[in-house]
Every structure is written in structure tokens, then in C-alpha cells.
Amino acid sequence: MLDIAEVARSGGLPASALRYYEEQGLITSIGRRGLRRLFEPDVLMRLSLISLGQSAGFSLTEIAGMLGAAGVPKIDREQLGQKADELDGKIRELTALRDGLRHVMTCSATSHLECPTFQRIMRVAVTRHVARRQHPARKRTGRK
């Protein structure tokens, strides 16, 4: 059993964030010592996954969905597959974007927007991206 300060320290985020996550149902405290929340060590793994999910561009709500509301993995397999496919698309975009950046570093066209190699690289990413914008896999709150 870890108290909130320990979780905060090992998890690398402020206690306020932990309270917020609990409020949002992303983590659960397993009891109290006095006022202080107590967590199982498990929560650290969960925090890592949350952080990972965030950096993958998912909202806390979506992450809550993937993790299962209360530690229970009541996750819908089909939905998971969808997420995985979304990630595939994103990965390909990022790869193209990265290649684009690397190309710009070494190519010395005055305007990269006119460099054919750059255009070719970017066209891949952009068309994929636009396609996904037209058919959003599921509701997205903010504009992508």
C-alpha cells in the first residue's frame, strides 16, 4: 500500500493530478489512512499506461474506456481493434512526417514546399491524414 505522496513521487506527477484521475475514474484508491488516500502498487502501472495513452493522443475519457472503468478489463474487443487500427494510421503518418523532417534537414532547396522529394514524402502522410479526417473513426471532441 502506497500513500499518495509515494505514488506521486514514483509516478512522477503531482498529487493534485492523482486526485483528479481518481475523480475521473482512471485510478482507484483502496482506502484511507486518516484522510490520506492509499493506493495499491498496481496503480503505478496504470499511471504509466495513462501517460502512454495520452502521448498517443487519446483523451482521458478514451483511456478510461480502454483500461476498463474500475480495473476490470471489461473492454470490448472490437473497439480495441479499432484503436489499434487508428494507431496504425497514426504511426504511418508520424513516420512520413519524420522522414519529411529528416529530408528537410539535408536537402537545401530554398523552399521545401517546392522540393519534389519533400512533396512526395508529404503527400503520403497528408493523403492518409485527410482520409482519416473525412471518416473519423469515432467521435472526436476537439478538432484533430
Place this chain on the structure above:
Amino acid sequence: MLDIAEVARSGGLPASALRYYEEQGLITSIGRRGLRRLFEPDVLMRLSLISLGQSAGFSLTEIAGMLGAAGVPKIDREQLGQKADELDGKIRELTALRDGLRHVMTCSATSHLECPTFQRIMRVAVTRHVARRQHPARKRTGRK
């Protein structure tokens, strides 16, 4: 020359967003017809790149930096390399995350947090991720 409505239509985003982007220096209108902004067709490519950058998790400010403030690609090569490296890391994380999701779909351990295969897959992503959180490549406004 495209008027704002045409850009909005082809670019797939509302005119309000275009005005906002201009205000933020991400795009430039090349004149007015009456009150109405006019843009060069170039702006469409720029918009795609902006959208792409956003989906890669960069802020509008960072994107402005990469694109060069005013169409000029006054981009610092070293900084670009850094961005590319960041993307590499992110790509590896997303790949692991995707594998994790696909695994969860097919593995029927009652709690995935206890399934060793899942743990192995996730450990890769998580450790990379945590490492990057400890040494943030550069200032990040929002918490990752």
C-alpha cells in the same frame, strides 16, 4: 488566389479556424477583396502540414516554429533533427501500445495487468516513455 470560403471548403476547416491561424502567424493572407481575405493556393499544403503536425502531438506554436514564421523555411536544422528523434521515440511507443492492444484482444487472461506477455510488451513502451518524461527534449507546455 482563393478566398477564405474556398480555403475553408478545400481545407476542411471552418473560416474561424483560418482566421485564428492567421492571427497566430501560421498562415498568411496575401490581400483582401473588399473585407475578404485572399490566400495563395499554397496555403492548402500548409494547412495539411499543420493538421499533420497537430496529429503528431505538436502545439500550434511548435508547428509555427517548424514551418518557419512566414513561409520562409528559416528552420534550424539541429532543431529539426531533435523533432525527428522525438518522433522516432513516439513511433516506437505507439507501436508497442498498438501491439499491446492487439494482444489484449486475443489473450484471455482475466486481468491483462497480470498477463506476462502484456507486461513484456508494455514494459518496452513504458520505460521508453518514462525515460523521455525524465529528460524532456525541450520545454513542453502541457504535462505530457
Place this chain on the structure above:
DNA sequence: CTGGCACTTCAAGCCAACTTGAGGTCAAGA
């Protein structure tokens, strides 16, 4: 038993990225 300090709650604030609304302008068609 008495502090003190780290925790607690709750409300309000903050930033990014836009959107919405009120009130204004102006080119183009009838």
C-alpha cells in the same frame, strides 16, 4: 496534549485551440 505539517475538499483559475455572438461592412445581383 499540543503543535505542525502534509494531507484533505471545494471552488476558482489557467492555457490552448477554437467557436459563438453581436454588431459592422461591402461587392454583387435584381
Place this chain on the structure above:
DNA sequence: TCTTGACCTCAAGTTGGCTTGAAGTGCCAG
């Protein structure tokens, strides 16, 4: 010429993900 409707500006509102501040509580040290 005169209307009309799509644009304009500027201020304020919205959402997500937290942080901050004020006021309270309770374990542990002394």
C-alpha cells in the same frame, strides 16, 4: 440603387486537463 448575405472584428464562452488557494482535519513528534 438598394438589398442581401457572406464576410469582417472583437469580446466572451467552451472543453480538457490540470493547478492554485483558502479553509479544514488528523497522525505523529515532542
